[in-house]
Amino acid sequence: MSWAEIESETELRELLGEVMPRAAFKERARLHQRDREWLAASPFCLIATSSADGTCDVSPKGDPAGFVHVIDDTTIAIPDRPGNRRADGFLNILKNPHVGLIFLIPGRNETLRINGRARLVREAPFFDEMIVKHHRPHLALVVEIEQIFFHCAKAFMRSALWKPDQWQPDVLPSHATLVKEVQAVEETLEQLEAYYGETYAKKLY
Numbered sequence: 001m002s003w004a005e006i007e008s009e010t011e012l013r014e015l016l017g018e019v020m021p022r023a024a025f026k027e028r029a030r031l032h033q034r035d036r037e038w039l040a041a042s043p044f045c046l047i048a049t050s051s052a053d054g055t056c057d058v059s060p061k062g063d064p065a066g067f068v069h070v071i072d073d074t075t076i077a078i079p080d081r082p083g084n085r086r087a088d089g090f091l092n093i094l095k096n097p098h099v100g101l102i103f104l105i106p107g108r109n110e111t112l113r114i115n116g117r118a119r120l121v122r123e124a125p126f127f128d129e130m131i132v133k134h135h136r137p138h139l140a141l142v143v144e145i146e147q148i149f150f151h152c153a154k155a156f157m158r159s160a161l162w163k164p165d166q167w168q169p170d171v172l173p174s175h176a177t178l179v180k181e182v183q184a185v186e187e188t189l190e191q192l193e194a195y196y197g198e199t200y201a202k203k204l205y
Contacts, residue, residue, distance in 0.1 A: 026150070028147070029074065029146065029148070030145070030148075031073045031145065038103060038105065038112045038150075039066070039103060042065060042104060043062055043063060043067065044104045044106075045104065046059070046060055046102045047089055048100040049088075049089040049096070050092055050098065051096055057092055058089075059088065063079065067132070069129055069130055076143050076145065077121070077140045077142045078140060079139075079140050082204070097118050098117060098118075099115070099116060099117070101115070102151070106162065109156035110150050111156075113148065114145055114147070115145075116143045118141050118143045119142050120139060121141075124140065127140065134205075135205035176189060176195070179192055179196075
């Protein structure tokens with residue numbers, strides 16, 4: 001069976017229909033008080049970036065709820081924490097500042113979406129307000145907001161993401177096993193299990 005590919009906006013609109021009025025006009029360019037409250041309650045976000053050649057990356061960021069620092073109605077800052085140092089998203093931003101963010105609140109099916117232009121900052125007075133467990137970030141992502149809106153709940157409802165009775169965390173083997181099977185690593189499985197075990201949580205900050 002041959003594929004039927006969509007190649008134009010006209011074809012796409014013929015298939016999907018026109019945008020619903022409420023969805024078409026829900027974008028804002030400045031933070032509403034409710035947006036600030038959402039950010040204060042969110043412990044997790046996803047950051048989408050793209051390099052100059054179109055190579056994409058999506059990176060998760062998480063901290064205690066309220067980790068995002070609101071600078072003003074059009075600017076937010078997200079602290080960086082110790083990681084694997086690949087810095088794929090940060091390298092993209094150096095070439096292309098456009099970013100897309102999704103902020104989640106566990107148990108809520110809606111999300112807050114922010115699109116804007118980002119820059120990397122290595123020092124600023126507000127870093128003192130982003131200290132967690134005595135760790136002051138050495139880097140922050142500052143985003144100038146261009147679009148902000150609440151996204152509907154349907155994807156979370158369809159996936160039953162927050163329903164524990166639908167969770168299957170053991171459907172795949174341990175992360176250490178996955179790393180050993182899909183990557184060329186020198187460590188033994190036992191060494192990897194130890195690395196990703198109880199001591200892993202001690203490396204968060």
